[in-house]
Amino acid sequence: METHPPLTDRECAELDAHWRALNYLAAGQLYLRDNPLLREELRPEHVKPRLLGHWGTCPGLGLVYTHLNRVIGLRDLDALCVWGPGHGAPAVLAGSWLEGTFGEVWPDVGRDEAGMARLFGGFSFPGGLPSHTAPVVPGSIQEGGELGYSLAHAYGAAFDNPDLLVVCVVGDGEAETGPLAASWHSNKFLDPVRDGAVLPVLHLNGYKIANPTVLSRLPEGELDALLRGHGHEPLYVTAEPDTPAPHVHRAMAAALDEALERIGAARRAAREEGSAERPRWPAIVLRTPKGWTGPHDVDGTPVVGTWRSHQIPLARVREEPEHLRALERWLRSYRPEELFDGDGRPRPEVLACVPRGERRLGANPHANGGRLRRSLPLPDPAAFAVPVEKPGASSHEPTRVLGGMLRRLLEDTEERRDFRLMAPDEAESNRLGEVFEATPRAWQGATLETDRNLGPHGRVMEVLSEHLCQGWLEGYTLTGRHGLFTSYEGFATIVASMVTQHAKWLQSAREVPWRAAIPGLNHLLTSHVWRQDHNGFSHQDPGFVDHVLNKSPDVVRVYLPPDANTLLYTADHVLRTTDVVNVVVAGKQPCFDWLGPEEARAHCARGVGIWEWAGTERPDGEPDVVLACAGDVPTQETLAAASLLRDRLPELAVRVVNVVDLTRLTPRSRHPHGLPEAEFDAVFTRDRPVIFAYHGYPWLIHRLTYRHAGHERMHVRGYRESGATTTPFDMVLRNDMDRYRLVMDVVDRVPGLAVRAAGLRQEMQDVRNRHHRWVREHGTDLPEVAEWRWPG
Structure with a gap:
């Protein structure tokens, strides 16, 4: 297997410069609103009034960003990174700002002192940048606000992208979630010939908000067995608070090189040699201290390597002078004067490892997938x-x-x-x-x-x-x-x-x-x-x-x-x-097939429509009642009810309305698909009762329509959590959405029918009672229901 030589001292120094710059920028985002390069002594007014964000995971994410830059440039990789830890945005923002992509998409946040100040001041500030890798962050495809989805997203990105490498940083807190635990099985579905590769980086920094993480406390042998059992060959990189930076960089570079060589070998075996064996893909286990490179302790209490560094390690810098001095010492420990020139621009050695153009992590077009989208060749x-x-x-x-x-x-x-x-x-x-x-x-x-x-x-x-x-x-x-x-x-x-x-x-x-x-x-x-x-x-x-x-x-x-x-x-x-x-x-x-192809096309384009063939409306006036429906079974029950009314109350003017696009029921002011008030009234009338058979929970229809005039005349039938192992018709009857109940609703709600059609209403109730007995005796629906056909 091809091997890559270890880092030279110069390469190690350049990587460390980039990583220190990234850490400085990440910490600056948490705290500073002014004096971004510490050209003067730090004062309380330079610090944000509210300190929001998360520091604990940032140095580890920054290390991954730095070293991905190296291998992308060295190997000309088409690479995307999915950042799993939920609040790691400062590190990712810092990386995209250093490489220039952030300033390209947000020109007022360029790579200079003024842009740095805007980056700092905008983070976790009203109208600014969120603490997650949201859509405003170049290179991101998920926000991470809710943990557990990064690895599944990474595999989804890799499918049918044969030249793409998707690196996925999995936080150890995130690794405790059900979706992430299942996601390790995704490698059983990754085609080494026609799909890209996914490289998981399990970032173990030990703690969640206030508790240790499960995987970080596993004995290494048990963790190794877990990952191997999932089909991965793990590589380990471990850093302690006092581990010299060159050692960490050399270990990380070696692990990435080894992982990429294994990926390359797996691809060659499948693509060139015809191997049908499922590869055992590499994974990197990166173990770093929580809050690495930050304040070692605060007021005599340990911070680095503990849960206390999860969010803001120094929380009272505006009120406590010693905390302010500690913050300044922390920020100056990255030696920003070595990293940025007099204009606040990154020095050449900081950018030595950064790829160019679309190879940059923040500029990869796969992270802005709409740029690659093509319309489907949909058949007619x-x-x-x-x-x-x-x-x-x-x-x-x-x-x-x-x-x-x-x-x-x-x-x-x-x-x-x-x-x-x-x-x-x-x-x-x-x-x-x-x-x-x-x-x-x-x-x-x-x-x-x-x-x-x-x-x-x-x-x-x-x-x-x-x-x-x-x-x-x-x-x-x-x-x-x-x-x-x-x-x-x-x-x-x-x-x-x-x-x-x-x-x-x-x-x-x-x-x-x-x-x-x-x-x-x-x-x-x-x-x-x-x-x-x-x-x-x-x-x-x-x-x-x-x-x-x-x-x-x-x-x-x-x-x-x-x-x-x-x-x-x-x-x-x-x-x-x-x-x-x-x-x-x-x-x-x-x-039942209700509409031919052309009628179906037109009906779907409208989203809601009157089925004139199903009703008994008079051409010279409004209907007496509207029977509306949404869903296949509600449509069948509504048409069956309309057929009963046609036979038993032929003088009644019935309109049948079918809804395909549910959002058409909302006012246009509340949804872009909503019906204007005049159109809603034209379909449902302004003052006639509406009996609505709906597929789901009936109160949703009330919520969608309540701003329309005459909403109070709408009576909705739907699912009411009355279920069992039973027959199809018994399901609708149990939930009072059956055809007989709909006819009873018409009798109850159309003025004058309660007395005139009392006998019909009683008959409908009798059929419902007979069904109740029949289904428990025969285990099937009533013959007149099971054999029903639209009479038209």
Whole structure:
């Protein structure tokens, strides 16, 4: 194996100069608002009035930044770094400022004394820079505000990027989270031929906010066995508070060189020699003291190497003169006069290891993935649409129909490889099995004769971890590629917090002018609440939609296509979007076909529409009642109720409204997809009762519509946490969303019907009671329900 010579004394000195400069800049951001180069004695007014931020992890992150610069320049690497520790932004900001990328994207923060002062003064200050690696930080693809996702993001970035090296710094506190613990398995899905490489750097600095970290206290043999058990070959770099800097730099350089040589050997074996064996990828374990190079103790209490250095080691520098002097001694210990010239610019020896152009960590285009985004070659949905001679005359499984379109998309992106499907062991269960005619499941492990659809170059990612599927897709889209995550609806809430973080990233990124738009983050939720009758109550939860719609309206969209053709056109739409989180809820069970291809296209474009063929409106007046619906099962129950009303109350003018885009229900002032007031009134009327059958929790519809005039006339039926292992119709009846209950609601709410149609209401209640007895005796739904067809 090729080896690289050890560092020369000059290289070691240059690396140390860069690292000291980075540490100085990181510490300066925590404390200073003026006097950035300490040209005069430090005074209280030079210090920020509120000290916010985290020091403990910064020196270790800075060491990684410095040494990545060296190997990138030396080997001409295309490299991206994912910074896992949540509050490590001062180190990353310092690195991007030193290399010049920060001043390029934010010209008023250039590489001079004035720019340094703005960098310091803006950190953790109102209107300034956050303490996480947010979208304003060049080179970042995740904020890290919530820990656990860095390694999954790193692998997502590496998929289908064969020349990319993704280094991922994993904090030892972060390593205790469930998503990160599962992420170590990602190497079993990394294709050494067509994917990039991921180099984890496990940063052990010993403590979280106030407690030791688990991995830092493991005996080295146990930690080594853990990492080897995950399929890695670990390399160790250890620094103590008094370890001489040259020793640390030489050890870190040697570890990185060794890791890169192992990665190169694995790639050559797979790409040139045809090896099919899964590589044992390297990982670096970097053990450094918490708060390294900072104040050793404060008021006689140890700080370096303890939890006390996690945030602000010297907290009372404006009030305590001795603390102020200690801060000045700390900052001057980096010898800033050796690092910056008279104008505050980094000296040449500080920048000797910094790469040029887009090779700089802050300038790599993969970290601004919209720059690399290409529109997908989406096939025409009409080519996969099902024929519909008349509404309700046929039925199909919507997601199975969609599977055909996704298969074509996977075929058409085989060469460019910028589309993937993520599924927690559910692609076939969710009726998307046709995709396997285009590509197998990604798999680098052993295979048996009985296995199906496994392959080393597959682009369907299946692992029984919603966290991994979500994290991989986020990393994939953040670096400019497209994808779809499909899951059982009831388990989507497992990743709700991850979606929150991504939505916040998107919202913040929209305010950063140099961030290019990235592909939408697309979720297909199926095996949904109304057809989990066989799996029971534990699988019945439509709450993911509620969670998503709590986020900024600029970045969230929710769609409920009622049949196969509307699902095709909805999918076509969401796969074209950028800078949003899309949620599509659709069924996998046989569903009536309501709209032909052209009608489906138009209906999806509107997002909400009147189905004139389903109602009994008079052409010369308003309806007496509006039956609205959103979702496939609510649509079926609404149309069944409309059919009953047509037969039993033919004089009643009924309007049927179907909603595909749920955000159309909000006022235009509250969401960019919202209906203007006049359009909302035209569809739902201003004064007639609206009976709304909704897929999920009914109060969401009230929340979306409450600012519209006449909101009080809207009566919503939906899921009310009444579930069991039962029959499909019993599910809707248990939750009072069945067709008979909807007819009763019409009788109760249309003026004059309560007396005139009392007999019909009683009849509907009798049918409900009969169903209750029937289903417990026969275990099936009533024949008139199971065999129902739209009479039109």
